[in-house]
Amino acid sequence: MPTSELASRIVHPPAFSEMAYKQAKRGLIDFFASALAASQDGAVKNILRLLDEPAAGSVPVIGQGMSASPAQAALLNGFIGHVLDYDDVHEDVRGHPSTVIVPALLSALNFGQVSGKRFLEAYIVGVETMAVLGKTIGKNHYERGFHNTSTLGGIASAAACSYLLGFTEEETAVAIGFAATQASGLRVQFGTEAKPLHAGLAAQAGYQAVAFTKAGLSGSKNVLDGNTGFLSVYGNGVEGVEAHLQAFGKPWKIVTPGLWFKQYPFCSAAHQGADAIRSMLAESPFNLDDVERIDVIYPPGGDAALVHQRPITGEQGRFSIEYVLTLAIDGQDLSLENFTTKPIRNEYSQFFERITRIHSTTIQASEHAVPKGRFTRIECHLKNGKCVTKQVDLPKGAPKAPLSMEELTSKLTASAPYHADGLLQAIEELIESESVCLSM
Amino acid sequence: MPTSELASRIVHPPAFSEMAYKQAKRGLIDFFASALAASQDGAVKNILRLLDEPAAGSVPVIGQGMSASPAQAALLNGFIGHVLDYDDVHEDVRGHPSTVIVPALLSALNFGQVSGKRFLEAYIVGVETMAVLGKTIGKNHYERGFHNTSTLGGIASAAACSYLLGFTEEETAVAIGFAATQASGLRVQFGTEAKPLHAGLAAQAGYQAVAFTKAGLSGSKNVLDGNTGFLSVYGNGVEGVEAHLQAFGKPWKIVTPGLWFKQYPFCSAAHQGADAIRSMLAESPFNLDDVERIDVIYPPGGDAALVHQRPITGEQGRFSIEYVLTLAIDGQDLSLENFTTKPIRNEYSQFFERITRIHSTTIQASEHAVPKGRFTRIECHLKNGKCVTKQVDLPKGAPKAPLSMEELTSKLTASAPYHADGLLQAIEELIESESVCLSM
Numbered sequence: 023m024p025t026s027e028l029a030s031r032i033v034h035p036p037a038f039s040e041m042a043y044k045q046a047k048r049g050l051i052d053f054f055a056s057a058l059a060a061s062q063d064g065a066v067k068n069i070l071r072l073l074d075e076p077a078a079g080s081v082p083v084i085g086q087g088m089s090a091s092p093a094q095a096a097l098l099n100g101f102i103g104h105v106l107d108y109d110d111v112h113e114d115v116r117g118h119p120s121t122v123i124v125p126a127l128l129s130a131l132n133f134g135q136v137s138g139k140r141f142l143e144a145y146i147v148g149v150e151t152m153a154v155l156g157k158t159i160g161k162n163h164y165e166r167g168f169h170n171t172s173t174l175g176g177i178a179s180a181a182a183c184s185y186l187l188g189f190t191e192e193e194t195a196v197a198i199g200f201a202a203t204q205a206s207g208l209r210v211q212f213g214t215e216a217k218p219l220h221a222g223l224a225a226q227a228g229y230q231a232v233a234f235t236k237a238g239l240s241g242s243k244n245v246l247d248g249n250t251g252f253l254s255v256y257g258n259g260v261e262g263v264e265a266h267l268q269a270f271g272k273p274w275k276i277v278t279p280g281l282w283f284k285q286y287p288f289c290s291a292a293h294q295g296a297d298a299i300r301s302m303l304a305e306s307p308f309n310l311d312d313v314e315r316i317d318v319i320y321p322p323g324g325d326a327a328l329v330h331q332r333p334i335t336g337e338q339g340r341f342s343i344e345y346v347l348t349l350a351i352d353g354q355d356l357s358l359e360n361f362t363t364k365p366i367r368n369e370y371s372q373f374f375e376r377i378t379r380i381h382s383t384t385i386q387a388s389e390h391a392v393p394k395g396r397f398t399r400i401e402c403h404l405k406n407g408k409c410v411t412k413q414v415d416l417p418k419g420a421p422k423a424p425l426s427m428e429e430l431t432s433k434l435t436a437s438a439p440y441h442a443d444g445l446l447q448a449i450e451e452l453i454e455s456e457s458v459c460l461s462m
Numbered sequence: 463m464p465t466s467e468l469a470s471r472i473v474h475p476p477a478f479s480e481m482a483y484k485q486a487k488r489g490l491i492d493f494f495a496s497a498l499a500a501s502q503d504g505a506v507k508n509i510l511r512l513l514d515e516p517a518a519g520s521v522p523v524i525g526q527g528m529s530a531s532p533a534q535a536a537l538l539n540g541f542i543g544h545v546l547d548y549d550d551v552h553e554d555v556r557g558h559p560s561t562v563i564v565p566a567l568l569s570a571l572n573f574g575q576v577s578g579k580r581f582l583e584a585y586i587v588g589v590e591t592m593a594v595l596g597k598t599i600g601k602n603h604y605e606r607g608f609h610n611t612s613t614l615g616g617i618a619s620a621a622a623c624s625y626l627l628g629f630t631e632e633e634t635a636v637a638i639g640f641a642a643t644q645a646s647g648l649r650v651q652f653g654t655e656a657k658p659l660h661a662g663l664a665a666q667a668g669y670q671a672v673a674f675t676k677a678g679l680s681g682s683k684n685v686l687d688g689n690t691g692f693l694s695v696y697g698n699g700v701e702g703v704e705a706h707l708q709a710f711g712k713p714w715k716i717v718t719p720g721l722w723f724k725q726y727p728f729c730s731a732a733h734q735g736a737d738a739i740r741s742m743l744a745e746s747p748f749n750l751d752d753v754e755r756i757d758v759i760y761p762p763g764g765d766a767a768l769v770h771q772r773p774i775t776g777e778q779g780r781f782s783i784e785y786v787l788t789l790a791i792d793g794q795d796l797s798l799e800n801f802t803t804k805p806i807r808n809e810y811s812q813f814f815e816r817i818t819r820i821h822s823t824t825i826q827a828s829e830h831a832v833p834k835g836r837f838t839r840i841e842c843h844l845k846n847g848k849c850v851t852k853q854v855d856l857p858k859g860a861p862k863a864p865l866s867m868e869e870l871t872s873k874l875t876a877s878a879p880y881h882a883d884g885l886l887q888a889i890e891e892l893i894e895s896e897s898v899c900l901s902m
Contacts, residue, residue: 071677091531167690203656204663206646210691216643216681219674223644234659238508241656242648250607251650 024158024246024253024263028270029194032151032181036271038143043453045276046142048427049110049149050449051434052283053120054084054462056109057102058438059287059358061085065105065215069098069222081129084462085438092129096229099125100222104171105215106361107289107340110281113393113421114153115174116164120281121221122175123148123182126228130183131458133236138452140186146276148182153275157266159257164209172207172220173256179228184235192243193235199245200231202252213329213341280421282392283430286356288340291327293417294398295343299350302400302412310351310369312404315376318343319399322381332374336361344374347400357436390422391415464598464693464703465686468710469634472591472621476711478583483893485716486582488867489550489589490889491874492723493560494524494902496549497542498878499727501525504803505545505655505777509538509662521569524902525878532569536669539565540662544611545655546798547780548727553719553833554593555614556604560721561661562615563588563622566668570623571898573676578892580626586716588622593715597706599697604649605763612647612660613696619668624675632683633675639685640671642692653769653781720861722832723870726796728780731767733857734838735783739790742840742852750791750809752844755816758783759839762821772814776801784814787840797876830862831855 060066061084070083073090081095082088084102089095103109103121110120127144136144155174164170180201184194204227207220234241246252246260253260286296295318318325330342339345340361348370349360387397392415399413416423425433435442441461448460500506501524510523513530521535522528524542529535543549543561550560567584576584595614604610620641624634644667647660674681686692686700693700726736735758758765770782779785780801788810789800827837832855839853856863865873875882881901888900 065679068678069674072673091534094531094533167695199651200656200659203648203651203660204646206644208643208685208690208692208695210685210688211639211643211682214681215679216640216674219640219679219681220643223670230663233512234509234656237511239505239655239659241654241659242651245648245650248650250648252648255607255648 023244024260024267025195025198025244026191027267028151028154028246029191029198031267031270032147032185032194033189033191035143035147035185038146039274039277041277042146042274043142045280046145047449047452048283048430049120049145049276049281050124051430051446052110052281053103053124054445055434055437056106056121057084057099058434058441059108059436060102060105061438063105064363065218066102069101081132082462092132093226093230093233096125096129096225097222099128100225101218104218104221106287108284108287110283111290112149112153112156112275112281113279114275115156115170117156117169117171117174118221119149119152119175119178122171122224122228123152123179125222125225126179126183127186129225129229130186130232133187135457136186138455138458141458142452144182144186146274147185148178149276149281150271150274151181152178154266154270158253158263163257167209168256169207169209169211169217169220172224173205175221175224176201176204176227176231179225180231183228183232187232187236189232189235195243196241197231197235199242200234201228202245204231205252205256282420283425283433285417285419285425285429287358287361288346288356289327290417291325292343292346293419294396294414295400296346296350296356297418298398298400298412298414299347301414302402302410303350306410308351308402308404309353310348310373312406313351313376314403314405315378316347316403317378317380317401318347319380319382319385319401321385321387321395321397322383324381324396324398325379331379332371333366335363335365337363339366343379344377345370347377348373385413387415392417392420392422463684463687464700464707465635465638465684466631467707468591468594468621468686469631469638471707471710472587472625472634473629473631475583475587475625478586479714479717481717482586482714483582485721486585487889487892488723488870489560489585489716489721490564491870491886492550492721493543493564494885495870495874495877496546496561497524497539498874498881499548499798499876500542500545501878503545505658506542509541521572522902532572533666533670533673536565536569536665537662539568540665541658544658544661546727546801547729548724550721550723551730552589552593552596552715552721554715555596555610556833557596557609557611557614558661559589559592559615559618562611562664562668563592563619565662565665566619566623567626569665569669570626570672573627575897576626578895578898581898582892584622584626586714587625588618589716589721590711590714591621592618594706594710598693598703603697607649608696609647609649609651609657609660612664613645615661615664616641616644616667616671619665620671623668623672627672627676629672629675635683636681637671637675639682640674641668642685644671645692645696652767653778722857722860723865723873725857725859725865727798727801728786728796729767730857731765732783732786733859734836734854735840736786736790736796737857738838738840738852738854739787741854742842742850743790746850748791748842748844749793750788750813752846753791753816754843754845755818756787756843757818757820757841758787759820759822759825759841761825761827761835761837762823764821764836764838765819771819772811773806775803775805777803779806783819784817785810787817788813825853827855832857832860832862
């Protein structure tokens, strides 16, 4: 039965590899970088109004110098981690694992401290569970309209917290059940603040699932199974689950296929284009005045998430290849300060008119493309008659083109100049620590 | 578009009838009777452990003499209202409206007091929304494995709270969206404490939906609509929604078809059988030893909610027609003390073997059957060769066989001998009250 077999693997996982621990530490650095980058975000300020009622909470709210109750902190931290869409992505999940799993784990520490090593392992187990569920539930789940980050993230969080707290197989199965029966999140919410809210709600659901189990409530031990179980109701049934369960931890999915850490604080569909223009400019510099016109070529639908062709603010610019290219050609950094609510300069708005999106079915992406089949080709026609072309299929930051440790560290330093050193040290030392103490 | 049309009706409902107000008051009496009956329940004591962290909450937890934060109080009160499965049922909903809607409303009062009349109206609007959604989403939703009480209850709660707080149409649409994107609850959890938890989680989701809206978070205004909207993902699409929306408040569904207030503290699917066996025994008494075998005949699927054919505890017995019949034949009361976590006697377990469930497509339910098409026929084959038969289609407590005001009041008095008088008076006076003050 899928539920009991999954629970058994969560409680008795295969040996954790050095690479898995290392990648978990990198995942934490990237998660905190993504969350701390949102410290001053307007949506974060809005959701914090939920805390108006003075809460005697004990779990820190990341980057806000305040605490909340464990359930509410899970909600807030999941939201904060995903609000900029700057956090990691996992191919098997088709969504964002760390922004759900890590906040749930931070709240679950409220039940009692554990070693830093166990915390890392719990995170690895969470990502593994989410990847196994993602592979099992298949494409149809997402295409029907569900948002995998939250539907699968809550269950993965419950799995991670169950491991963290040393649950038995039976308790783990019950906790998975409490999470699966909270599985929700609709893609129609994309483009609104409900999207990051999904991450927070899933973290809350995962935390609550273990809290209900700790409280001794009875629940189904077979929630994934059968015709009316989670895998059938939300997916195509239990077919294939056996093979995916066999592959639990073999290899650890946090390493292979691995987490994609984003280099830029904007939508991942603009990352290949950003890499292409920067590489082009490094080889042969030019500026806005030199440009006659630019064609940006995608596979059909490859730019669907880039909903703003004529953005008005830097925030809208997170979903605009036009804005990203213009910034780069103007020699600006593709960093946080250019993606805020501030209005975009007139000069840039005029330049957008020179940029055209084109969809091509004849250009092929390489086999290493991430996501599969995605490419972005930039064709710059300069006023001097030259045409410069560059295609990128594999964005920097994806598992096969990883950020260096220095690049990852810089992401954290840029997000939180004052916190970065202490946090980096604490994460680095986790594996030897008797308890988890991360200053947020 | 369904979402905006529903929001428009919530904000500008048809006139409220005297009968609607009256029925809302009866609904509150029944809700508090059902919730207060659970004051000493073991599962309630367990879930209250979630409150271990001292919460500076301001919303009362029913029957517990303590308060919690609004989100947590909604969760706890929804759970407490449904834990005995003693709370009301609505035919159009195929689930339990009040235990989700009323707790969400009690928490939403935290945003500011309203008149007692507005509180009653908000409750009427919530039941209406849940009924409209139930009719629109159709049978398939429940049969696939979803638990309507929670999937539809969260949205209905958000609708009720939106009305309570005087939201605009746009705010109401956004709040509905935040609730729909939290829609969850799997029937595989039936027979465990996750079932009442679904009610609590849905109340929490409904409360949170309005809290997110109040906090100024952006969200979809069209969550029910389109191919990947709620009605398509969770149901068969938007077909028919127009007609159901036209019927919003015409008549008010809290009156017609009306709420079914339960006479017994167990699953409604066993009520017809309970009425049948009691009536049979009243006419010609017999005891367990007299019985050769019993056939219990349902329409196909009519006993789907009665998941325990061989219950081990009284709690499981809430979902067992076998247990209910055995208790009645043994001359026991079908009252709270027989549906606790206590193990079921061996003698009863042996008697279960004499009871067989049969599904018939030839027997017809009368047109008054509740739910429509549901009947339960008991055929007792006695050792003396006699066969006694009784069929009940319309259970006592259902809208067409309503509990008298005295019976309803007795339900509250039995549940809460000390609170009943004060609570009854406060509910009776609500319609004239400037604020809502219910001592719980």
